[in-house]
Amino acid sequence: MARVRASRVLPGFGLSLGFTLAYLSLLVLVPLSAVIMRAAGMSLADFWQAVSSPRVVASYRLTFGASLLAAAINTVFGFLLAWSLVRYRFPGKRIVDALVDLPFALPTAVAGISLTALYAKNGWLGQYLEAIGIKVAFTPLGVLVALIFIGLPFVVRTVQPVLEDLDTEVEEAAASLGAKRWQTVRRVVLPALLPALLTGFALAFARAVGEYGSVIFIAGNLPMISEITPLIIITKLEQYDYAGATAVASVMLAASFLLLLAINGLQGWTDRRSAKAP
Amino acid sequence: MRSGAARFEANAATRDPAWVKATILTVSLGFFALFLLLPLIAVFVEALRRGWDVYLAALAEPDALSAIQLTLLIACIAVPLNLVFGVAAAWAITKFDFPGKQLLITFIDLPFSVSPVIAGLVFVLVFGAQGWLGPWLSAHDIRIIFAVPGMILATVFVTFPFVARELIPLMQAQGREEEEAALVFGASGWHMFTRVTLPNIKWALLYGVILCNARAMGEFGAVSVVSGHIRGQTNTMPLHVEILYNEYQFAAAFAVASLLALLALVTLIVKTYVEWRSAEVEGRGETP
Numbered sequence: 207m208a209r210v211r212a213s214r215v216l217p218g219f220g221l222s223l224g225f226t227l228a229y230l231s232l233l234v235l236v237p238l239s240a241v242i243m244r245a246a247g248m249s250l251a252d253f254w255q256a257v258s259s260p261r262v263v264a265s266y267r268l269t270f271g272a273s274l275l276a277a278a279i280n281t282v283f284g285f286l287l288a289w290s291l292v293r294y295r296f297p298g299k300r301i302v303d304a305l306v307d308l309p310f311a312l313p314t315a316v317a318g319i320s321l322t323a324l325y326a327k328n329g330w331l332g333q334y335l336e337a338i339g340i341k342v343a344f345t346p347l348g349v350l351v352a353l354i355f356i357g358l359p360f361v362v363r364t365v366q367p368v369l370e371d372l373d374t375e376v377e378e379a380a381a382s383l384g385a386k387r388w389q390t391v392r393r394v395v396l397p398a399l400l401p402a403l404l405t406g407f408a409l410a411f412a413r414a415v416g417e418y419g420s421v422i423f424i425a426g427n428l429p430m431i432s433e434i435t436p437l438i439i440i441t442k443l444e445q446y447d448y449a450g451a452t453a454v455a456s457v458m459l460a461a462s463f464l465l466l467l468a469i470n471g472l473q474g475w476t477d478r479r480s481a482k483a484p
Numbered sequence: 485m486r487s488g489a490a491r492f493e494a495n496a497a498t499r500d501p502a503w504v505k506a507t508i509l510t511v512s513l514g515f516f517a518l519f520l521l522l523p524l525i526a527v528f529v530e531a532l533r534r535g536w537d538v539y540l541a542a543l544a545e546p547d548a549l550s551a552i553q554l555t556l557l558i559a560c561i562a563v564p565l566n567l568v569f570g571v572a573a574a575w576a577i578t579k580f581d582f583p584g585k586q587l588l589i590t591f592i593d594l595p596f597s598v599s600p601v602i603a604g605l606v607f608v609l610v611f612g613a614q615g616w617l618g619p620w621l622s623a624h625d626i627r628i629i630f631a632v633p634g635m636i637l638a639t640v641f642v643t644f645p646f647v648a649r650e651l652i653p654l655m656q657a658q659g660r661e662e663e664e665a666a667l668v669f670g671a672s673g674w675h676m677f678t679r680v681t682l683p684n685i686k687w688a689l690l691y692g693v694i695l696c697n698a699r700a701m702g703e704f705g706a707v708s709v710v711s712g713h714i715r716g717q718t719n720t721m722p723l724h725v726e727i728l729y730n731e732y733q734f735a736a737a738f739a740v741a742s743l744l745a746l747l748a749l750v751t752l753i754v755k756t757y758v759e760w761r762s763a764e765v766e767g768r769g770e771t772p
Contacts, residue, residue, distance in 0.1 A: 215664050217673035222576040229569050237606035244609055286512035293492045294505055304756045308520050311748035313702025315722040316741040319729050320523040323530050355519050374498050381497035416599025419704035436601040448614050455602045466597045
């Protein structure tokens with residue numbers, strides 16, 4: 207009962223909560239509800255036609271497929287990078303650690319043109335890749351490269367703190383019981399990191415699905431081949447097909463909500479597993 | 485951090501064999517160099533490919549200058565708005581108990597999980613010619629979409645959670661006792677906030693503002709949807725980069741891009757400094 211009284215001792219409850227709710231509603235919730243209401247106002251046949259035309263379906267396949275693959279690649283390499291940053295000493299570590307966040311800070315359009323320049327036919331990497339028959343820029347492979355770039359920090363920054371807080375005693379116990387190093391990592395360390403790895407995977411995937419800026423420069427944007435779903439929305443808007451754009455956007459929103467729920471669940475699991483004080 | 489890794493390397497139970505360490509370092513740092521370092525370096529190399537004269541000329545060009553101006557203007561409006569919101573939201577959420585708190589936190593995070601393109605689209609649906617308020621706005625000759633106000637709204641939307649989500653976990657961990665003590669000793673509400681709360685949260689606040697600012701200046705997708713793409717009027721720096729790039733003016737595009745890359749580097753430096761400072765404060769708090 208002391209808690210309840212104490213919580214009202216501090217001033218500004220009504221003001222801060224009122225402002226928060228008003229600001230949130232006006233700038234986020236009401237505008238977002240416009241998509242849902244607009245989509246709900248369409249006839250089912252129109253809606254279905256807009257979200258299931260072959261070109262749109264091809265874009266779902268590319269967007270979700272490339273995002274899944276990029277998130278999977280980032281989970282593997284992001285784990286190795288987090289492991290290196292936590293467990294090893296090496297020169298330049300502070301710089302590497304700071305630069306891992308680059309994709310959070312670098313505008314996506316800058317990343318897009320830079321990756322395109324690297325992987326184009328005469329680019330630093332493109333010239334060698336094309337010599338052995340691999341085309342990256344202006345193909346679905348280019349989409350994958352851009353999505354790997356923007357997703358990497360999500361995995362590293364989710365796994366790194368959990369790895370840092372991991373109790374070394376369990377590894378010592380495993381070693382003293384005669385486990386080989388590899389067995390210890392596979393049976394003891396990896397299971398403890400699993401929730402963090404899955405959370406990082408889901409965060410990278412969720413970000414990749416909605417990504418636009420870094421992808422459109424390198425993708426080439428060929429309908430049915432290298433056209434992502436966010437670009438479909440923009441194209442429909444530019445043709446004044448507001449209903450079609452809204453319908454496709456509502457499909458993406460639904461996917462985002464499901465991912466958000468999954469991520470919230472995974473994060474709760476991570477926190478419980480690593481038993482960190484809130 | 486360095487001492488942390490030394491701890492693992494000194495312990496036989498957590499030490500990896502030398503060849504494993506060498507392999508993992510080679511693979512992970514190779515991946516890092518290929519996907520993060522190389523794109524960063526490429527921006528500056530491409531920007532200076534035709535020399536400093538072309539570089540500086542591209543930045544001094546009137547359209548580039550007006551893009552820089554508009555980018556600064558949008559950030560100067562969007563960042564303070566979200567700063568005030570972030571502090572208010574964190575105050576309400578961490579200092580009081582009320583039902584639906586978890587839902588509120590989820591809603592605040594929402595803009596992060598929405599595609600930037602959809603963030604632009606929602607404002608077209610509200611304020612556009614065919615939108616909810618479209619007829620009223622055009623009757624009163626107010627332009628929001630394809631004009632600067634729409635770009636500000638879209639930027640506020642995508643940068644919405646940054647400050648709040650930095651503050652909430654920190655203020656939750658700090659609890660309420662210090663503020664309550666200040667009030668017991670007779671401080672006014674404003675005094676309590678500026679003398680007790682603000683010093684406690686200043687590093688997290690700065691960090692949130694820095695990230696918010698980087699995103700506000702660099703946002704592309706959302707702003708692109710609501711911008712009129714009119715040179716010298718509704719072009720921000722990222723949009724200007726796109727226009728130059730699509731016109732095959734690569735050196736100029738990379739010149740403007742290099743300013744944004746510099747902004748990203750400054751952001752990362754400040755972020756590293758802030759983390760270092762707050763780790764130091766934490767370490768000092770633990771010793772007594």
